[in-house]
Amino acid sequence: MTIGISPTVHPDSAELVRSVFDAVDGVAAACPRTLYVQRARDKQHAPELWDAIVAADLLAIGVPESMGGAGGGLTGCVAVMESLSRAGIPPLQYSLTTFSREAVLRYGTADQIRDHVLTTMTGERRFCLGVTEPEAGTNSFAARTTAVRTASGGYRINGQKVYISAADESDHILLLARTAGPGEEVGRRRGFGLFAVDLSTPGIELRRLDIEWHAPEYQFEVFLDDVDVPPNALIGVEGQGFDHLLSVLNQERVVIAAWALGLGEYALQKAVEYARTRAPFGQPIGSHQAVQHPLALAKAEMEAARQVMYSAAAAYDSGQDAGAQANMAKLLAARAALSACEAAIQVHGGSAFVFETDVVTLWPMIRILQIAPINNESVLNYIGERVLGLPRS
Template structure:
């Protein structure tokens, strides 16, 4: 049982931090305030070879596992960019997973190469306004026609659709009522984001404004057969393969954000003097920050355990979900305490902790709620009756 990072992991961490050091607080503040996608950061990560860390080597990727991707994303989010830095490149790590596993050689070469090089950006159209986390109830429908499909429907909370060239679409190809199981009859597509047929409406939100979130309206777009991933009707099973990696990566990204917030709080507490002494000398400041460190540390190693299990082909559903739950709360608490430690200045944009605080709540909500995680753990780990 080894609880240390390998030399490879340390090298990944160091290399990613070297790139991130070129993007300081002023850069992220400017992207946030102007709601501008961090194209320069995205390009730097692509040029460094990091956008293909989990993709096949023969296509220019590194062919590494979720654990290595987790180390990379922790370095990115803990280096000042927060959840914005994660979201700008996050989809490259889990979004194309169905293509890697179920795509044809021609599809992999056509689609993955441009993503790895950073020449194209993609977005993920799964969630719908009337379905939420009940994915089997999506209404977006792909009607079979000669040579392909015509797709119509709506998607919600589609990140980076304002700048994306491609879109992953989960759509029904068989009505739910005609399927033997509710998870049947859905198909997965990866196609051009044709803005003459797809309207992208930006959602104004609390934080992470540099990476857009959108309501997407798909109006009878034609998608050729060669843009369908795998078999018709198997789309839901394909996206299931990416759920545990996504949970692990979101969790480790939250830890990175929380650790950056905690670092900023500790730095401020050492420097800020009130009544002739550093506020960090007071146990009322020390103890909450120390507790944040302990919770972040525990959650971090749950992330790494989940990643290790996944990469070795073992079951990791419970660990991945627990990592997401623990990390989201630990990050939110650390960001909250960072604002409180700064006092009034924690409310000022200059000190960055308010930005991290606004982003931290997202790690508790998406891509799955805490309540569904607890229901999953109660049923799958504690053998309690299914509650929903």
């Protein structure tokens, strides 16, 4: 199957993106899609994937060259995620780690950057992200996990997080917790702290959830019971953790768009290949325009989303407010990828549902992107209010 780069990337980024795509060939050889899906089916991990990402030096991309990284900014990270996803092997932990270290790069001290960012380049430090709680999904302001100052200057954390991806393979969690006292008002600019918490700290318990998707990475409930963390676990300013988190969410939106478009392209290529050869009435089904059109439409929609995605990354990298483009990229990519996946299922007929064909297995990992990390409705709310200037509901 051809998963080569198409020629529609912004010219300024083309060289960088091409070199990342080349490097990912080696990763896909070490951890092909067949291994990835089989490991998921067996409820196991795929350490080959992370090891190959480290070996290809892909984790250095996105860390400034002045700090010993490979540079490339968000554009580079997007290329990594898109190319891995096009190969059918999107690593959620890559997204979580690059997102978390972005928060540390922006708000951390020099020591925190050394501890939490530079160590990610060698794959030594891996982050998961702890925002969602049983009663606080879309509405993160409802978070109840608390971080209370202790006499030693550190914090005692109590609460529960849910759906935390790759918590078992991470050594730290970037955690959002309330630092406001009981009854105190919280908001975007007050009442929360962002903490980098060592997951081996006493008082932390993980319980694996049974999530129906086909990736060798798993989701957990994370229970925090009197977890004492040192003062330097706090990233940025106490009270402004929510704001810190929001300011790096654009990074996450664009990387998630890359996940969507990569997997969507993978599904589309499978559909095209099948449509070329499957011939129940003598002629390949792909010769019928009714079969071609959904595939052609998905291709057009994905390419359009891809343009927005790379221009959002370029805007972010040049220090502009990329909020509108990043949100649009996430929305368009998630929807276009879902159309591609639906078309691929339809083209494959009954065979789409056979495990070995590996088509319906793509659906949960694309469908979830309409909901997480942010649902499409909330993105539309953002565009309605922030781009169109309509009143808040």
